[in-house]
Amino acid sequence: MAENLSNSTNSEELYSAVGEVGAVRRRRSLAERSWIVLKKAPPTAWFGMIVFFCYMFVALFAPWLAPFGEAEIFPVPFAPWDETHVFGTDQIGRDILSRLIYGARNTMGIALLTTLLSFLIGGALGLIAAIDRGLVDQVLGRAMDVLMAIPSLIFALMLLSIFGSTVTSLIIIIAVLDSTRVFRLTRSVAVGVVVMDYVEVARLRGEGLGWVMRREILPNVMPPLIAEFGLRFCFVFLTIAALSFLGLGIQPPTADWGSMVRENANLIQFAAYDIKAALTPLLPATTIALLTIAVNFMVDWFLHHTSGIKDE
Amino acid sequence: MHPVLSTILKRLGLGIFTLFMVSIVIFSSISMLPGDFTQAVLGQSATTETVAAFRKELGLDRPAPIRYAEWVVSVLKGDLGTSFSGRSASGVDRSRPVVSLVAPRLWNTLFLAMVTALVAVPLSLILGITAALYRNSPYDRSVNATTLVTISMPEFFLAYILILVLASLWPIFPSLSTIDPKMDFAERLYRSALPAMTLTLVIVAHMMRMTRAAIINLIASPYVEMAKLKGASPFKVISYHILPNAWAPIATVIAFNLAYLVVGVVVVEVVFVYPGIGQLMVDSVTSRDIPVVQACALIFAATYITLNLIADIIGIISNPRLLHPR
Numbered sequence: 001m002a003e004n005l006s007n008s009t010n011s012e013e014l015y016s017a018v019g020e021v022g023a024v025r026r027r028r029s030l031a032e033r034s035w036i037v038l039k040k041a042p043p044t045a046w047f048g049m050i051v052f053f054c055y056m057f058v059a060l061f062a063p064w065l066a067p068f069g070e071a072e073i074f075p076v077p078f079a080p081w082d083e084t085h086v087f088g089t090d091q092i093g094r095d096i097l098s099r100l101i102y103g104a105r106n107t108m109g110i111a112l113l114t115t116l117l118s119f120l121i122g123g124a125l126g127l128i129a130a131i132d133r134g135l136v137d138q139v140l141g142r143a144m145d146v147l148m149a150i151p152s153l154i155f156a157l158m159l160l161s162i163f164g165s166t167v168t169s170l171i172i173i174i175a176v177l178d179s180t181r182v183f184r185l186t187r188s189v190a191v192g193v194v195v196m197d198y199v200e201v202a203r204l205r206g207e208g209l210g211w212v213m214r215r216e217i218l219p220n221v222m223p224p225l226i227a228e229f230g231l232r233f234c235f236v237f238l239t240i241a242a243l244s245f246l247g248l249g250i251q252p253p254t255a256d257w258g259s260m261v262r263e264n265a266n267l268i269q270f271a272a273y274d275i276k277a278a279l280t281p282l283l284p285a286t287t288i289a290l291l292t293i294a295v296n297f298m299v300d301w302f303l304h305h306t307s308g309i310k311d312e
Numbered sequence: 313m314h315p316v317l318s319t320i321l322k323r324l325g326l327g328i329f330t331l332f333m334v335s336i337v338i339f340s341s342i343s344m345l346p347g348d349f350t351q352a353v354l355g356q357s358a359t360t361e362t363v364a365a366f367r368k369e370l371g372l373d374r375p376a377p378i379r380y381a382e383w384v385v386s387v388l389k390g391d392l393g394t395s396f397s398g399r400s401a402s403g404v405d406r407s408r409p410v411v412s413l414v415a416p417r418l419w420n421t422l423f424l425a426m427v428t429a430l431v432a433v434p435l436s437l438i439l440g441i442t443a444a445l446y447r448n449s450p451y452d453r454s455v456n457a458t459t460l461v462t463i464s465m466p467e468f469f470l471a472y473i474l475i476l477v478l479a480s481l482w483p484i485f486p487s488l489s490t491i492d493p494k495m496d497f498a499e500r501l502y503r504s505a506l507p508a509m510t511l512t513l514v515i516v517a518h519m520m521r522m523t524r525a526a527i528i529n530l531i532a533s534p535y536v537e538m539a540k541l542k543g544a545s546p547f548k549v550i551s552y553h554i555l556p557n558a559w560a561p562i563a564t565v566i567a568f569n570l571a572y573l574v575v576g577v578v579v580v581e582v583v584f585v586y587p588g589i590g591q592l593m594v595d596s597v598t599s600r601d602i603p604v605v606q607a608c609a610l611i612f613a614a615t616y617i618t619l620n621l622i623a624d625i626i627g628i629i630s631n632p633r634l635l636h637p638r
Binding site: 293 | 467574578582600605613
């Protein structure tokens with residue numbers, strides 16, 4: 001924008017109000033607009049974004065970054081920290097650093113997939129309920145109430161005992177349980193949009209349910225849903241970490257942060273003799289906590305930005 | 313009828329209906345079992361007769377509504393069925409009734425939850441109210457930052473940090489909370505100190521933030537400004553003008569967090585090897601001992617629903633607009 005103005009005035013070497021008003025206004029590109037918004041982001045949001053992109057980078061390029069393989073076993077179990085094994089080895093001699101790096105890929109990938117699935121289920125049902133407002137809405141609402149009445153970790157434990165702990169059943173179970181919350185939010189936001197005139201117009205001109213959902217309502221309920229996506233991702237991520245920690249989530253030899261904490265927990269007992277060894281089980285726990293905090297910061301800022309609330 | 317009473321009755325009815333639906337969901341979980349689960353329980357060498365006898369005992373050959381009715385009656389009588397573990401392929405049955413497994417552990421879990429609640433609720437109220445009073449002061453900012461950090465951490469992370477600092481580096485408390493019925497009260501308290509501390513840290517953060525938010529919401533309202541303008545002391549403004557209107561949201565969040573304890577307790581019990589119902593449930597899930605899992609799930613769900621119900625009822629009772637109808 002600034003360059004645009006200077007270009008238009010340079011030719012005359014003089015400021016001309018007529019020139020400025022008369023010049024064709026160029027719309028800022030997406031990159032420029034994003035940069036203007038980002039410049040105003042608070043340091044916490046920057047921290048969150050930087051941490052998040054580091055995690056994404058590690059997750060995407062895990063095989064090139066990790067010094068050793070995910071399930072590669074070395075002769076010395078519980079080796080101390082040294083040059084070859086930066087964070088030592090675990091209870092059967094696998095390199096901790098490599099497993100941490102691969103864990104980013106596995107844990108985040110599964111959490112992301114679960115969150116996407118739960119938004120697909122919950123979002124679609126929520127929109128249908130909001131459009132219908134009749135019997136379907138009632139039935140879905142009551143069914144979700146019942147599902148939400150059982151704490152989701154307990155429900156997940158019960159279902160896992162029935163279907164067994166495989167990654168597929170883990171993803172489906174948590175996605176279905178979590179979709180209840182997405183359903184609630186989508187429905188409550190969408191109910192306000194459904195009564196708008198343009199939705200009525202779309203239905204009168206004969207558009208189907210799919211079109212009304214996707215093209216008329218969804219774009220107008222996006223901001224709260226995106227913020228919710230961040231929060232639900234944190235929640236799903238923590239649930240999966242907790243389940244893996246309990247030995248019921250992602251199964252070995254797949255590297256995963258939750259189960260890594262459990263496998264190396266005994267090392268804490270030796271803190272008085274070797275503080276580095278005692279910190280080993282806390283490393284995967286720290287990576288979990290750091291990601292959660294980073295995403296929370298980003299969501300906070302996003303909500304603040306989209307809702308237009310200024311400081312207290 | 314008084315509007316408060318009718319609202320409460322409506323809410324109670326809804327709660328009972330939810331409990332009924334939840335019991336159906338938990339009950340039907342046994343019918344969703346895949347076909348090969350008898351082998352998982354009885355072992356690979358189970359004969360056709362033992363499998364058939366086992367299925368007959370579970371009642372899988374009879375219609376579900378009848379089985380459900382029988383199950384509800386026996387649960388109400390205090391009979392939760394018999395555990396799967398201890399059965400063998402030869403048909404020898406050394407299994408124990410679920411009640412004898414659950415009952416002593418339930419008491420341990422309740423003890424832990426009560427200790428936590430007694431510390432956490434007053435602490436979070438004091439922190440929340442003072443943080444709201446001295447809003448934007450360094451005190452408020454530091455309390456806020458600390459709670460934001462503890463809220464984002466998984467429970468087991470907090471638990472292991474506490475073990476590292478308070479049990480390993482400076483051995484003040486035991487890192488394993490082994491408890492048996494013969495211990496006296498002080499010894500029990502000492503042994504369950506670390507799990508109780510972990511749970512306290514987790515729920516204080518949330519309760520404190522909600523209390524602060526509820527009070528700050530009210531501080532901005534005109535009637536509080538009026539009270540300040542007429543010269544009421546800050547203490548009087550808080551206790552006389554703000555708190556009566558803040559009780560409903562605060563009570564809701566307290567009950568909600570006590571219900572959250574129900575979930576948090578599972579992970580924390582496993583970390584500290586605390587012999588409670590959460591650990592029993594995790595062990596039973598690993599060994600796929602469905603009757604025990606069902607019993608634990610039922611207890612957790614019933615506690616959760618009851619606490620949420622209490623929260624709603626407190627919210628209704630403490631609502632001045634409902635109490636004094638026009």
